[in-house]
Structure formats: C-alpha cells, structure tokens
Amino acid sequence: MDWTLLLQLTLNGLIVGALYGVVAMSFVLIYKASQVVNFAQGEFLLVGAWVCWWLLTEWQMPFWAGFLVTLAFMTLFGVILQVVVLRPLIGEPVISVIMATIGLGIFFQALMKWIFGVFAKPFPPIFSTERVNLLGLEVQTAYLMSLGISVLIMAGFAWFFTASKHGLAMRATAFDQQVAQSLGISVPKVFAMSWAISAVVSAVAGVVVGVVNGVSSALSVYGIKVFPAVILGGLDSVIGAVLGGLIVGVLENWAQYLDAGWLNWGNMVTIAPFYALIVILLIKPYGLFGTKNIERV
Amino acid sequence: MDLAPAGEYRSSYREDMTIFPTRNSRRAVLLGLILACGLPFLLGRYELGLLINIGTLGIAALGLNILVGFTGQISIGHAAFFGFGAFASAWLHERWHIPVALCIPIAGAMTAVVGLVFGAPAGRLKGLYLAIATLAAQFILEDFFARAQWFTGGVAGRITEPFALGSWVADREESYFYVVLAYVVVMYLGAANLIRTRDGRALVAVRDHYLSAEVMGINLAYYRTLSFGIASFYAGIGGALYAHYLLFVSVEAFNILFSIQFLGMVIIGGLGSVMGSLMGAAFMVLLPEVVQAGADLLSGSAIDRALKLGASISFLREMAVGAAIILFLIFEPDGLARRWRLIKSYWKLYPYSH
Numbered sequence: 001m002d003w004t005l006l007l008q009l010t011l012n013g014l015i016v017g018a019l020y021g022v023v024a025m026s027f028v029l030i031y032k033a034s035q036v037v038n039f040a041q042g043e044f045l046l047v048g049a050w051v052c053w054w055l056l057t058e059w060q061m062p063f064w065a066g067f068l069v070t071l072a073f074m075t076l077f078g079v080i081l082q083v084v085v086l087r088p089l090i091g092e093p094v095i096s097v098i099m100a101t102i103g104l105g106i107f108f109q110a111l112m113k114w115i116f117g118v119f120a121k122p123f124p125p126i127f128s129t130e131r132v133n134l135l136g137l138e139v140q141t142a143y144l145m146s147l148g149i150s151v152l153i154m155a156g157f158a159w160f161f162t163a164s165k166h167g168l169a170m171r172a173t174a175f176d177q178q179v180a181q182s183l184g185i186s187v188p189k190v191f192a193m194s195w196a197i198s199a200v201v202s203a204v205a206g207v208v209v210g211v212v213n214g215v216s217s218a219l220s221v222y223g224i225k226v227f228p229a230v231i232l233g234g235l236d237s238v239i240g241a242v243l244g245g246l247i248v249g250v251l252e253n254w255a256q257y258l259d260a261g262w263l264n265w266g267n268m269v270t271i272a273p274f275y276a277l278i279v280i281l282l283i284k285p286y287g288l289f290g291t292k293n294i295e296r297v
Numbered sequence: 298m299d300l301a302p303a304g305e306y307r308s309s310y311r312e313d314m315t316i317f318p319t320r321n322s323r324r325a326v327l328l329g330l331i332l333a334c335g336l337p338f339l340l341g342r343y344e345l346g347l348l349i350n351i352g353t354l355g356i357a358a359l360g361l362n363i364l365v366g367f368t369g370q371i372s373i374g375h376a377a378f379f380g381f382g383a384f385a386s387a388w389l390h391e392r393w394h395i396p397v398a399l400c401i402p403i404a405g406a407m408t409a410v411v412g413l414v415f416g417a418p419a420g421r422l423k424g425l426y427l428a429i430a431t432l433a434a435q436f437i438l439e440d441f442f443a444r445a446q447w448f449t450g451g452v453a454g455r456i457t458e459p460f461a462l463g464s465w466v467a468d469r470e471e472s473y474f475y476v477v478l479a480y481v482v483v484m485y486l487g488a489a490n491l492i493r494t495r496d497g498r499a500l501v502a503v504r505d506h507y508l509s510a511e512v513m514g515i516n517l518a519y520y521r522t523l524s525f526g527i528a529s530f531y532a533g534i535g536g537a538l539y540a541h542y543l544l545f546v547s548v549e550a551f552n553i554l555f556s557i558q559f560l561g562m563v564i565i566g567g568l569g570s571v572m573g574s575l576m577g578a579a580f581m582v583l584l585p586e587v588v589q590a591g592a593d594l595l596s597g598s599a600i601d602r603a604l605k606l607g608a609s610i611s612f613l614r615e616m617a618v619g620a621a622i623i624l625f626l627i628f629e630p631d632g633l634a635r636r637w638r639l640i641k642s643y644w645k646l647y648p649y650s651h
Contacts, residue, residue: 037425037428085623085627088627089626089627092626093369094425095365095369095371095564096564096626098425098428099564099622100623100626100627102373102557102560102622103561103618103620103621103622103623104623105619106557106615106616106618106619107615107616107619107623108619110612110614110615110616111612111616113609113612114605114609114612114613224432224436227432227433231426231429235425267440267443267444270436270440271436271437271440274433274437275437277433278418278430278434278437281421281422281429281430281433282418285421285422285426
C-alpha cells in the first residue's frame with residue numbers, strides 16, 4: 001500500500017468532490033424550486049468558463065473584472081433560458097421537460113465548440129506561486145482556491161436558505177406552490193431566480209475548473225457526474241448534494257487507485273460512480289437525505 | 298368509394314381496434330409497399346442509403362417509442378442497446394458462424410436479455426430516477442464495448458459480413474434496401490398489433506395512471522420490465538441491420554449523443570404514435586442533409602467566411618438537433634404524427650373545414 005499516494009488521491013477526491021458538490025447543489029436548487037431535472041447543468045459550467053476565458057484573453061480584462069462580468073452574464077443567461085424555453089413547458093409531462101434540457105445541453109455544447117473550437121485552452125496564470133506544500137503534500141494553488149470557493153459557496157447557500165427573504169420564498173415555493181402564491185410570493189419570479197442562481201454558481205465552478213485544467217468541452221462532464229452525486233444524497237436535499245459530491249469525488253479517486261494497483265481495467269475513474277449509482281438506486285432509491293414519496297390513492 | 302364515415306358507427310370492439318379501418322386504407326398501404334419495392338430502380342445509391350438509415354433507425358426508434366410513448370418510461374441509453382445489437386450480430390457470425398440472416402433476430406433476442414437486466418430497476422423506479430438509471434446503463438455499456446475485445450474488437454472495431462440468403466447476397470444498397478424494408482414492415486406491424494393486445498393495453502394503462510392500473514390487477518413491475526425488454530429487442534434488431542449495412546461497427550458510434558437523437562426522433566415523430574417513430578427517424582436522418590445543403594448553398598459567400606460554416610458543419614448539425622428538439626417541444630409537442638393528421642383532415646374536409 002502506498003499511503004502517501006492514497007492520501008494524495010483522497011485529498012484530490014475531496015477537492016474535486018467539493019466542486020461536484022457545488023454543481024450538484026445548483027442542480028438540486030433548480031429541481032427543488034421548479035421540479036425540473038436539468039440535464040444542461042454541465043453546459044452552464046462550459047458557457048461560464050468560456051465567457052470568462054474570452055473576456056480575460058480577448059479583452060485583456062483583469063481577473064476580478066472578467067469574473068464579475070461573467071457572473072452578470074450568467075444571471076441573464078439563466079433567466080432567459082427559464083423564461084424562453086422552460087416556462088412554456090410548465091405543466092407538460094416530465095419527459096418533455098427533461099428532453100428540453102437535454103436539447104439545450106447539446107445545443108450549447110455544439111455552439112461552444114463552434115465558437116471556441118474543440119481544443120482545451122488554458123487560462124492566463126492567476127497565481128504567482130503554482131504549488132504550495134500542505135502537511136507534506138504538494139497541492140496546486142488553484143486547487144486550494146477551488147476548495148476555498150466551494151466552501152464559500154456552500155456557506156452562502158446555507159445563509160441564503162435560512163436567513164434571506166428570497167431564500168425563504170424559494171423554500172416556500174418548493175414546499176407548496178399554491179400556499180406560496182397565497183402568501184404573495186411570485187412563483188414565476190422564484191423559478192427565474194432559481195435558474196439564475198444555479199447558472200451563476202455553476203459558472204463559478206466552471207471558471208475554477210477552467211483555471212485548474214484549462215477550458216474545453218470536457219467541462220460538461222461535471223453535469224453528468226452530478227447525477228451519481230444527487231442520487232446518492234437524494235434529489236431534493238441540498239446537504240445531500242454536497243455530501244454526495246464529496247463521496248463521488250473520493251470514490252472515483254479510490255477507484256483509480258484500485259484500478260492502477262490491482263484491477264488494471266482502465267477507465268474506472270469515469271465509470272465507478274455509475275456502478276455506485278445503480279447499486280444506490282436498487283438499495284435506497286431516495287438517497288441518503290431525499291424525501292420519500294408517499295403515495296395515497 | 299370506401300371512406301371512413303363522418304360519425305361514430307362502430308359497434309364492436311373488433312371494428313374499433315382494426316389497424317386499417319377501411320378497404321381503401323388497406324389498398325393504400327399495399328400500393329405504398331409496391332411503390333417502395335420499385336424505389337431501388339428509381340433512386341441513386343446515396344438516396345437509398347438514406348432510406349436504409351431511416352429504416353434501421355426507425356425500427357430502434359419504434360422500440361424507444363414503445364418504452365417512452367406507450368409505457369411512459371424514460372430511457373437515455375437506447376444507443377447503447379442499439380450498439381449491443383450491432384456487436385452481437387457481428388460476433389455471432391464471426392465466432393459461431395451463424396448465417397447473417399439468423400444472426401439478426403438472435404442479436405435482437407440477446408439485446409432484449411441485456412435490456413431486461415438493465416430494466417430490472419424499472420420495476421422499482423419511476424420518472425427521473427429511471428432516466429438517471431438508464432443514463433448509467435449508457436455509460437456502463439459504452440465502457441463494456443471499449444473493454445470487451447472478444448466481443449466488439451475493442452478500439453479497432455469489428456468488420457461485419459453482408460446479409461446473405463442462400464446465394465442471394467445483399468451487399469449493395471439496391472439489394473439491402475429490401476432486407477430493411479421487410480424488417481420495417483414486420484416490426485411496425487408487430488408494434489401496431491402489440492398495442493391491440495392485452496399486454497399492449499396494459500402498457501398504456503401503466504403510462505396513463507399506474508395506480509389505477511395496479512388496482513385493476515396489472516403487475517406494474519412485470520410490465521415496466523417487459524417494456525424495457527421489447528424496446529431493447531427493437532433496438533437490437535435495428536442495430537444488427539445497421540451493422541450489416543455499414544459492414545463495420547466501431548465502438549465510438551454509440552455515445553450519449555446518439556441516444557439523445559433516438560429520444561429526439563420519438564419526440565419529433567410523436568410520443569405514442571407507431572408511424573410517428575418512422576417520421577421522426579426520417580426527420581433526424583434528413584436534418585443533417587438539410588443543414589449540409591444550407592451550408593453548401595452559402596459556401597464561398599461572406600457569411601461562410603465569417604462564421605467558418607464549412608469547417609464546423611458537424612457542430613452545426615448537433616446544434617440543429619438540439620434546436621429541433623426544443624422547438625418541437627414548445628410549438629408541436631405531439632410531433633409530426635399530429636401534423637400529419639391535421640393535413641389529412643384538411644384534405645378530407647376541404648373546402649368545408651369548419
């Protein structure tokens with residue numbers, strides 16, 4: 001057993017897992033507020049990262065300015081998607097809504113490939129020191145930033161849902177739309193807001209991944225890795241999403257360790273979470289924290 | 298003339314359930330088939346190739362429509378089953394030297410078994426959870442294709458033999474067209490008849506209100522899993538036909554985008570419509586051609602130079618697929634099948650449409 005390697009992989013898993021957790025959280029946010037399963041979540045990361053990259057390289061903006069403009073753009077992007085595409089589909093069967101988000105996903109993925117090409121492009125360097133030594137382990141500065149931002153976003157979500165007026169309105173809408181309406185909450189506004197927040201948060205994750213690995217269409221993989229995470233945590237639980245993301249991140253790194261050391265199957269990093277997903281669905285379909293659906297006739 | 302009456306004059310279930318309600322509709326179908334048989338003498342190889350693609354994809358899309366449109370389940374892994382059928386047929390021929398004509402149905406049956414395995418969660422899961430489970434099936438099967446050298450030829454892919462029946466070898470578009478046509482007719486009649494049986498009605502009942510269906514004595518888990526099996530069988534047959542047309546199957550072809558295209562066919566054709574599946578497949582096959590034609594039309598012009606149309610045609614095709622799915626969902630959720638009904642009724646009632 002190579003303990004240092006295992007520890008390093010676990011740390012990597014936690015860092016990547018925190019990002020999965022952030023994306024999963026924004027996925028759950030949309031699902032809770034508007035009952036839409038968003039298969040285009042990965043494309044939010046993609047669009048956000050490319051826009052930020054474009055601002056930084058083509059327009060030579062400083063990082064903070066480009067980042068803020070990206071966030072403003074993503075707010076608009078999320079609202080427009082909700083209003084133009086998802087709003088006409090309210091009340092349609094689940095399959096239609098799912099298909100609409102899948103359609104959005106392939107549309108934007110192809111659009112980004114068309115505009116920016118298929119090759120990964122690196123972000124201009126943001127940190128002066130590339131790596132730092134943390135308790136004997138080499139860690140990239142960008143990874144530390146990623147972990148910090150993830151934790152910050154999670155704390156932000158916690159505050160938003162427990163203390164802010166809009167967050168409470170959103171929870172009320174998720175709980176019962178009619179009751180929320182009778183209390184003077186504008187449900188269409190809440191829907192649009194949930195999409196905007198989700199797009200912004202995903203874009204932050206996208207930029208972080210872009211800084212670490214470079215921007216390419218591989219970013220949209222995060223949108224798919226979200227599914228094992230949210231199924232593990234429960235589709236409608238924010239805490240579950242974070243935990244699920246962390247578990248999936250660690251799991252895939254351990255699977256890689258196992259694979260490299262003993263199994264030699266190859267490709268376990270990408271597939272292991274899906275095996276886990278099938279097992280979870282068979283044993284505990286509502287996840288660790290998800291609401292059990294009790295059906296009455 | 299032998300037209301359908303304007304009112305409801307049917308007095309028995311038998312009359313209500315027929316596939317072709319009037320003698321003329323039967324004649325029209327026969328005439329259409331005879332015309333289709335003449336097509337290889339009229340069209341070029343490229344157009345025939347498109348028709349063959351419509352046929353093979355149409356069979357698989359029909360399977361997905363039975364699953365999605367009739368039973369109300371969602372599957373985002375149909376291309377993986379399609380691919381399994383393709384590899385299974387090629388493997389059966391090479392490993393066991395079974396004639397290709399037999400390989401295709403056996404490959405369908407094998408795919409049905411795989412579909413039943415992955416459909417097992419369908420007995421317990423509904424809606425979103427099922428969609429995500431099938432997403433996992435897509436990735437696991439794709440991974441299996443890349444890994445199972447003995448079955449798929451691994452990364453190099455697998456070369457397949459052309460369809461042969463006795464001394465007649467269907468190795469050209471002109472001859473293979475008949476094979477696909479025969480399969481399309483059999484599979485579509487099979488599906489149209491399935492819907493009329495007790496099992497078919499049970500599937501629709503599960504879609505419409507599964508609780509009521511269960512109360513009426515329909516075994517939910519059984520029918521949900523069964524519908525997965527049927528869908529995979531159709532996918533397997535379609536995949537096998539596809540393999541023996543292209544004569545080469547590669548691992549990369551059966552990715553999630555392909556699965557989404559199948560869902561697109563079903564949505565665009567019309568959920569819960571047998572003929573709609575074929576229309577949807579035709580739409581999906583012809584859409585890239587239209588995009589290509591549009592790009593060719595603009596090639597050399599200023600727009601082409603500014604937008605790099607020629608170099609990025611594959612992205613434009615993908616975008617067209619995505620946009621088509623979204624536009625159909627918003628503006629014509631019942632798909633081409635409904636459009637077709639509207640056109641028919643327009644001519645039937647002309648000029649007194651109100």
